[in-house]
Amino acid sequence: MHRRCWMLHSLLLSQILLYGLPTIFGQVKEMRIVQAESEPLSPSISLESCPQMRIAVINGVNFHFEVLAGILHVLKPFEGRIEVFLSPWIQKENYDGVSDLISWSKAKVRSTNGNHQSLRKVYGLAILISTDYEVVQNQRLLNMLQPASTIAVVHNSDYKNMPSLLNLSSNLALVTLSPHVAESLSKVTGKTVQWLLPVYPLRPDPDCTASLGSSTLSKMDPNCLKGFSMQGKFSNLRRNYSDMWKQILEHAPDIQSDTTVGGLFHMNVLGKGPDRLNLPPQLQNLVSVHRRLPFQSFYTVICHTLALIPSLASQNYFTSKFSSTIITSLSTGTPIIASNRLMRAYHFLKPDTVYVQSNGEEEIDVMLKITRMTSEELLQTRKRLRGLSEELNKRTLDVIEGYLHKACQAAL
Structure with a gap:
């Protein structure tokens, strides 16, 4: 009996060491996400x-x-x-x-x-x-x-x-x-x-953004919108974690000394797989790692952040491969920080549906700008992003309907 318990304990410990606990530095609040209201799609066939x-x-x-x-x-x-x-x-x-x-x-x-x-x-x-x-x-x-x-x-x-x-x-x-x-x-x-790009629209429940006015973000309920997110499998081949840590380290003194920025700045890293993040110990107060969250918790965290950071490490995401951060942004209504190169590849993304990272800027520069926005500015971008999701869903339905109509005609 004791040997069996010891074996189970050893197995559990090995899994924790390999994959980590569900969350490491941060805790997911008791909130949830539900399907967002959207214009019902009307079939044309x-x-x-x-x-x-x-x-x-x-x-x-x-x-x-x-x-x-x-x-x-x-x-x-x-x-x-x-x-x-x-x-x-x-x-x-x-x-x-x-x-x-x-x-x-x-x-x-x-x-x-x-x-x-x-x-x-x-x-x-x-x-x-x-x-x-x-x-x-x-x-x-x-x-x-x-x-x-x-x-x-x-x-x-x-x-x-x-x-x-x-x-x-x-x-x-x-x-x-x-x-x-x-x-x-x-x-x-x-x-x-x-x-085509089918989007399942999600929103927080309750949706705290529905009652936001035009005040600065620093005066807003911090449980509503705070910080930023990076999502996806933990791999430096997919996301440039080391560069992001470098950017935050360089600006950490300014972040912590500015009460407006410091109250809103936090990085949530969500994903799964062995820990290859190499997070510097001195950033543990500014970064929360959420490992292997179920979809409900995963999307809840992202819905309550100010923006998603693609930080794409592979050139393939601009030439031959799709990035899951794009569909996560559209589903949650959380805008991404987008370089001109990213917008050229994913050209359905318009400047008013993202936070543009101009030439010569790093992601951290845009992140700091976002923390100084008014809630009204923030909500306008999120509203336009929701509109884009609906446009993409209409496009998707049009494409699929073409094949359904052809199949039905052939069966007659």
């Missing part, structure tokens, strides 16, 4: 002439749930036709709290591991959420479901096994989540590539 046609949405990996939630939100007018295929393990364990993102949908959930040949359903369209991460699994499912058309969402145009991806279906349409990846993928494959 009717599928009444194809009453049996189904839509399969496939995501068998343990990530990209924010994209899945966005797709379900956009396709809500057709949710009675949708069947979502997820890993059975994710369904059983509620991995990372994924049910908080998709349980509102009336779409039927199925297992990616099942034998679906006996379903005898007519699938007009299959949407592959994580195509370049599960080609073999997708091929097996497509062989069983036999959809009339398939939309393959590709996250990285540098995918090494592109021939297998392109052979998934004879009626395969390639899409990406941003224009620069679409352009790159088109050059790689020689095919037409569209881009």
Whole structure:
């Protein structure tokens, strides 16, 4: 008995050392996020002439749930036709709290591991959420479901096994989540590539920003909006943590001596994976690390910060790969600090929906400017960002409806 307890203790300790506790320096407040109100999307097509046609949405990996939630939100007018295929393990364990993102949908959930040949359903369209991460699994499912058309969402145009991806279906349409990846993928494959970006809109509950006036941020309730966020897998190949620590260290004396800035400045780092952050000990009062938060807590932290910091470490995010910070910004209504280069790559981002980092400025320069804004200035940017999310969802619906209409017409 004692030996078993010792073994369990050792196992738990090893996991903590490897992955850390759910939060390290900061604690997530007892708040929550809910689906934000938005203009209902009105479909421009009717599928009444194809009453049996189904839509399969496939995501068998343990990530990209924010994209899945966005797709379900956009396709809500057709949710009675949708069947979502997820890993059975994710369904059983509620991995990372994924049910908080998709349980509102009336779409039927199925297992990616099942034998679906006996379903005898007519699938007009299959949407592959994580195509370049599960080609073999997708091929097996497509062989069983036999959809009339398939939309393959590709996250990285540098995918090494592109021939297998392109052979998934004879009626395969390639899409990406941003224009620069679409352009790159088109050059790689020689095919037409569209881009779309489905956004699942979230807001804090209660939404403290609804009652903000035009006062300075320093006079605002600090539990409403404070500090900044960096999000994503803990990897220096993805985010330039060392440069961010350097910037904060250089400005720490000014931050701590200015009561206005010091009361609002804090960095929240959210992600998962082994700790590769190399956070200097002297920054522990200015930085909170939130490790492996479930989606509810993850988005709650970000919703209550002033801005998201992309701090992209790889050039690929500007040329061939999509950054998850962009969709997190749109979902939470939390603007990002964006360089001119980033806005050129993600050209749907306009200067009035982000905090622009001008040439010669570092992220910290913009962060300090934000802390001196009025709440009215802050809310205007957030409002325009919400408007952009709605525009992107309309674009996404238009693209998908084109394939649904074609599949329905072909079935008549």
